[in-house]
Amino acid sequence: MRIATSQIYSSSLSTMENQQAQLLQVQQQVSTGISLSNPADNPLGAAQAVQLSATSAALTQYASNQNTALSSLQLEDSTLSSVTTTLQAISQQIQSAINGSLNDSDRQALAQQLQGERSQLFTLANTTDGQGNYLFSGFQSTSQVFTNTPGGGVQYNGDAGQRLIQVGGSRQIAVSDTGASVFLSVSSVGSQAVAAGSPANTGTGTISGVTVTDPTQATNGHPLTIQFGADPTSGALTYSVLDDSTSPATALTTTPQPYTAGSPIDLGSGMNVTISGTPASTDTFSVTPATTQQNSSVFSTIDSVIAALQTPVNGSPSASANLTNALQGGLTAIGNSISNVVTIQASVGGREQEVKALQTVTSTNSLQVTSNLSDLTSTDMTAAITQYTQLSNALTASQKSFAATQNLSLFQYINP
Incomplete structure (x- = not known):
């Protein structure tokens, strides 16, 4: 088959251009250290790199969120420790x-x-x-949590929201308590x-703390009243225990019981109290749940x-x-508040x-993803330099071959 001179030139030029392009590509990989700079270089690898890059970005954001969450929780933990110390000092006083x-x-x-x-x-x-965000205000982070009211007491200006931070693909964690x-x-x-005793009492009766007599039956869910009176016949001091959770109150004692100073008074709910001294016949004492508003507000x-x-x-x-x-009633309520704060602090510590x-885990995963992405996109210097040498030699050979081919013409043998 006859091969035209133009075809030889065109074929040789195309070959050298392809070799030159490959050589430049390998040279760029060596100089940048990146083997995958264009999706066309490796479509499958490019798709994997995109996925790994997205995973790396998500892990980076989770790491940042975790740092923020830990900082918030550590601040709350420290604050609750100070609250506990302050309440313990109040209890001692x-x-x-x-x-x-x-x-x-x-x-x-002392007051x-x-x-x-x-x-x-x-x-x-x-x-x-x-x-400048308030720690215990819920979602109302810019509102002062508590303000003093003119008549005494405090007003809560926050809400019941608990701020959450995404710290993992499927995990949100609370970074505050209200x-x-x-x-x-x-x-x-x-x-x-x-x-507690009624402030209007005129006798000398003092009430002790509540003693649990039957842990399986004990409950502090109902407000109770111990009401004193006098036996109509003898005039002796008596008492009745009333359950104030019903209206009218339900008597837990079938008949008024004779009062003996220092003797336990059965509250009928796995608990008892002791009253010492001599109450007046009109005096009353109360045993109320720890969760009632007056008892549960530490400021009150x-x-x-x-x-x-x-x-x-x-x-x-x-x-x-x-x-x-x-x-005595205040001491019990403060003790309940201390237990509550310690419980919340334990929850914060767990978080x-x-x-x-x-x-x-996030740090380990980030290192693994970074390593996988590097393996996928980084240049293998040994292989790239070897390929560069091969391509360079091939290009040199092509250039020499083309130069030699140019001399294959019959016109060289025609004498002038």
């Missing part, structure tokens, strides 16, 4: 006031100390993070019913204790008994540990 050795001036000074502790607790409840759950409520489980409890300490006793036995009852475990 109340205990020191119950011993009866303080006079009115001492109690006034001032408790007022300072309350202010510190109020500040902790309004803790903010580094960006001020209502920390400072205005206590758990019904593990909390003790609050026993502290305010009640401060008010009791500021009330002069002036050597009055009945006033002294009322003070003891108020302090911290979970985030730390997720950080380890």
